[in-house]
Amino acid sequence: MKRIRLTPLFFRRIHKWVGLILGLQFLLWALSGSVMALLDKDKVGGHGAGMTHAHPLPAGDYVDVAALRRGEAITGIVLRDLGTRPVYEVQSAKGVRLVDATTGADIRVDAAVARDVAAMMNDAPIRDVSVLPKANLEARDHAGAMWRVDFADAENSSAYVSLDTARFLVMRGDTWRTWDFFWMLHNMDYVNRSSFNHPLIIFVAFGTLWMSGTGFYLLFKSFSRADFRWLRRRRKPVVVRSAP
Incomplete structure (x- = not known):
């Protein structure tokens, strides 16, 4: 059985695909949050005179x-x-x-x-x-x-x-139904649309934490000493004098 080596290349490949999946969810969070913020709160709440x-x-x-x-x-x-x-x-x-x-x-x-x-x-x-x-x-x-x-x-x-x-x-109306659909996308509760601590969103939260950790790891692994050469002070040339 071939042994899996935990190299920067291995983490980079997983980081790329996990980042793609979580990135789509980040877009859904941003989109759903924006739509919910733009809807009329009175119509969403079903309240009125x-x-x-x-x-x-x-x-x-x-x-x-x-x-x-x-x-x-x-x-x-x-x-x-x-x-x-x-x-x-x-x-x-x-x-x-x-x-x-x-x-x-x-x-x-x-x-x-x-x-x-x-x-x-x-x-x-x-x-x-x-x-x-x-x-x-x-x-x-x-x-x-x-x-x-x-x-x-x-x-x-x-x-x-x-x-x-x-x-x-x-009382419910189309504005509330629109809000409720995007609320479902936002809290990722596709069944009851009421919970924000279900297993799926917890999994995504830990996936985000893993992305952050591996991101820092790959960030430091992507640098070399040559990248910091410009920070070093230039040494003055040493003059060698011959004996008289």
């Missing part, structure tokens, strides 16, 4: 919480608005359910409810409503089943509404 839909609760008699359906251990009750309608958000070991605070009837979060909640976030016409059994990449910061309401606007916006609580979760 229309992102709030809280309404004051109407006056009147509400159902006594003690009279709500029993048979389950209730861990919490929240009185809030669902549009202009007051509701109880009842939390138990079985999950979360909504109860009309004025009648005591259970509320089913169907497509109509999802449309009403989403319509308070966007004035554009609604193009489609679909249910997701779990969060997709656009709503990855939220858990559980949800409704997706697509709008016919310039941003192709999509609102996400919780299937359990009918709470508005997030």
